[in-house]
Amino acid sequence: MKRSTLHQTTLYAAVFLVCAFLIFPIYWLFITAISPPDQLRVLPPRFWPEIPRWEVFGQVIRERPILLWLGNSALAAIGSVILSMTVSVLAGYSLSRFRVRGGQSLGLFILTAKMLPATLLVIPLFGIFRTMDLIGSLWSIILAHATLIIPFTTWMLKGYFDTIPRELEQAAMVDGCSPLGAMVRVILPVSAPGLAATALYGFVLSWSDYAYARTFLTNAQTNWTANLGITTMKGEYISNWGDISAASILIALPVLIIYLFLERYLVGGLTAGAEK
Amino acid sequence: MKSGFGLDLARPSRRHWLGYLLLAPAVLLIGLIIIYPLIVSVDISFQNVNIARLDQPRRPFTTANYERLFSSPDFWNASWITLKLVVIVSLFCFLLGLGTALLVNNKFKGQAFARLLVALPWAVPEVIAVVIFAWMFDSSFGLMNWVFIKLGFIDTTVNWFSSPVAAFAVVCVTMIWKGYPFVSIMMLAGLQSIPDDFYNAARVDGANAWQRLVNITIPSLMPVLGVTLILVMLWVFRDFSIIYVMTGGGPLKATQTLSIMTYEQAFGFFKMGYASAIGVVTLIVCVIASRLMIGRAPDNI
Numbered sequence: 001m002k003r004s005t006l007h008q009t010t011l012y013a014a015v016f017l018v019c020a021f022l023i024f025p026i027y028w029l030f031i032t033a034i035s036p037p038d039q040l041r042v043l044p045p046r047f048w049p050e051i052p053r054w055e056v057f058g059q060v061i062r063e064r065p066i067l068l069w070l071g072n073s074a075l076a077a078i079g080s081v082i083l084s085m086t087v088s089v090l091a092g093y094s095l096s097r098f099r100v101r102g103g104q105s106l107g108l109f110i111l112t113a114k115m116l117p118a119t120l121l122v123i124p125l126f127g128i129f130r131t132m133d134l135i136g137s138l139w140s141i142i143l144a145h146a147t148l149i150i151p152f153t154t155w156m157l158k159g160y161f162d163t164i165p166r167e168l169e170q171a172a173m174v175d176g177c178s179p180l181g182a183m184v185r186v187i188l189p190v191s192a193p194g195l196a197a198t199a200l201y202g203f204v205l206s207w208s209d210y211a212y213a214r215t216f217l218t219n220a221q222t223n224w225t226a227n228l229g230i231t232t233m234k235g236e237y238i239s240n241w242g243d244i245s246a247a248s249i250l251i252a253l254p255v256l257i258i259y260l261f262l263e264r265y266l267v268g269g270l271t272a273g274a275e276k
Numbered sequence: 277m278k279s280g281f282g283l284d285l286a287r288p289s290r291r292h293w294l295g296y297l298l299l300a301p302a303v304l305l306i307g308l309i310i311i312y313p314l315i316v317s318v319d320i321s322f323q324n325v326n327i328a329r330l331d332q333p334r335r336p337f338t339t340a341n342y343e344r345l346f347s348s349p350d351f352w353n354a355s356w357i358t359l360k361l362v363v364i365v366s367l368f369c370f371l372l373g374l375g376t377a378l379l380v381n382n383k384f385k386g387q388a389f390a391r392l393l394v395a396l397p398w399a400v401p402e403v404i405a406v407v408i409f410a411w412m413f414d415s416s417f418g419l420m421n422w423v424f425i426k427l428g429f430i431d432t433t434v435n436w437f438s439s440p441v442a443a444f445a446v447v448c449v450t451m452i453w454k455g456y457p458f459v460s461i462m463m464l465a466g467l468q469s470i471p472d473d474f475y476n477a478a479r480v481d482g483a484n485a486w487q488r489l490v491n492i493t494i495p496s497l498m499p500v501l502g503v504t505l506i507l508v509m510l511w512v513f514r515d516f517s518i519i520y521v522m523t524g525g526g527p528l529k530a531t532q533t534l535s536i537m538t539y540e541q542a543f544g545f546f547k548m549g550y551a552s553a554i555g556v557v558t559l560i561v562c563v564i565a566s567r568l569m570i571g572r573a574p575d576n577i
Binding site: 008011012014015018019022023025026028029032040041042043044045083086087088090091093094095097098099100103106109110112113115116117118119120121122123124125126127128130131143144146147150154179180204207208209210211214215227230231234239241244245248251252255256258259260263 | 292294295296298299301302303305306309310311312313314316317320327328329330331372375376379380382384390391392393394395396397398399400401402403404405406407408409410411412414416417419422453456510513514516517520521535536538539542543548551552555556558559562563566
């Protein structure tokens with residue numbers, strides 16, 4: 001009994017130490033944000049500010065176009081998720097339920113599309129969007145992010161539909177539903193949790209992008225996304241780390257919150273298509 | 277059980293117009309925003325193109341971009357740096373990811389919360405991770421200079437981003453921190469699929485903790501381990517944001533990977549034909565490497 005208590009204590013200590021060590025950078029970002037600027041220029045550094053300046057978040061929102069950037073990021077993410085989900089739900093369902101000639105090769109192609117380097121795809125997309133006069137517009141980002149999202153969502157959804165028994169559709173069709181009706185009225189409602197998790201995963205992918213925003217939006221300040229905006233703050237002549245940290249927290253927050261909800265489904269997203 | 281539409285979903289061969297119809301939008305969109313651009317990039321990699329525009333006539337076919345590429349010291353330098361980065365970052369992501377997974381997989385109160393915490397950096401956008409580490413390794417008031425001086429590793433403050441070795445190290449640290457949670461999450465999923473019976477049987481046979489790890493845990497994790505390793509390596513291989521925002525590939529090209537070089541050539545020097553050639557080579561390496569390592573058909577990637 002005594003030995004197991006000791007064992008438990010060591011375990012807790014180890015878990016605490018490891019978590020503290022690994023999460024410290026996030027803690028430090030937070031401390032930097034709420035420390036008065038002069039305290040960031042003293043050594044030894046302070047690990048908790050004497051007077052936390054909580055107002056920094058309100059202040060950085062007033063002084064910098066953070067809300068505009070967040071809004072643009074949200075628009076880009078929502079747009080690309082709607083676009084990607086629409087085609088992925090249909091394609092995922094088809095790949096899960098039908099044997100379509102060429103369907104398997106399409107599935108494989110989508111899977112390998114996950115390996116495409118963004119730095120390769122960004123060049124022709126730049127040419128295409130220039131010709132279509134989309135450079136600087138959020139539409140360029142919505143389309144570009146769809147190239148990131150579709151490979152994930154299609155396979156996540158195919159995997160999810162595979163777990164739903166076919167008897168559900170058969171029953172619906174016996175009751176007089178058309179195949180399409182069975183999908184829309186029976187399968188999609190049953191899949192709601194999977195659809196939500198997949199959409200959120202796509203949202204995170206879009207929200208985290210920097211490469212496409214940097215390429216297509218740099219000269220269109222009013223359309224800057226959050227990640228692009230924050231790098232311009234970092235590039236200023238004198239970096240104001242307090243403000244940058246506060247802005248970073250505001251930008252990371254939506255994804256951190258989604259992560260808390262998504263954690264259960266994360267493995268499905270990360271491994272989508274990895275196993276048969 | 278036949279419906280009026282001639283469709284029986286329980287039958288193994290179910291060809292139906294609906295299957296094609298449902299795939300059509302995806303095929304159309306993927307064709308437009310992935311396949312067509314890919315064809316364009318291969319096409320312009322064989323032309324002397326500076327800025328890609330589609331409404332201009334094609335330039336004559338040339339392999340000059342590839343010839344220039346393979347004779348360029350910059351390309352071989354970038355390949356070497358990419359290789360170093362992939363090996364170092366993947367290795368440490370693995371050690372850290374597997375270690376945290378094994379630790380958190382123990383049964384204790386608050387396990388769910390610890391699991392959540394340990395993989396938290398996964399949810400931090402790459403650009404924000406760069407902000408955090410750029411500040412921690414700041415040359416004048418960064419925390420790490422102070423810590424390392426206290427620990428006696430260095431004598432005076434180091435300007436991390438002007439020394440090639442130091443800048444490379446900071447990039448590695450940032451990528452490891454951003455990348456290990458993925459390994460953790462995957463390993464935890466793998467660990468939980470190992471039946472308890474295996475361990476119970478081993479305990480009955482008198483195997484100690486180390487023997488259980490080496491003889492049960494690691495072998496059972498092997499399939500997940502392989503897939504995870506490839507995904508991590510591909511991520512490091514292709515990553516752009518972390519390095520670009522942190523160092524821009526410098527100093528003295530010490531952190532210029534193939535991705536950074538591609539981007540610099542395309543949007544820094546506006547040599548898009550040349551840049552596409554680098555990108556195409558990168559893609560081919562990605563595909564071959566992942567095939568070789570998996571040693572199976574590509575449908576298992």
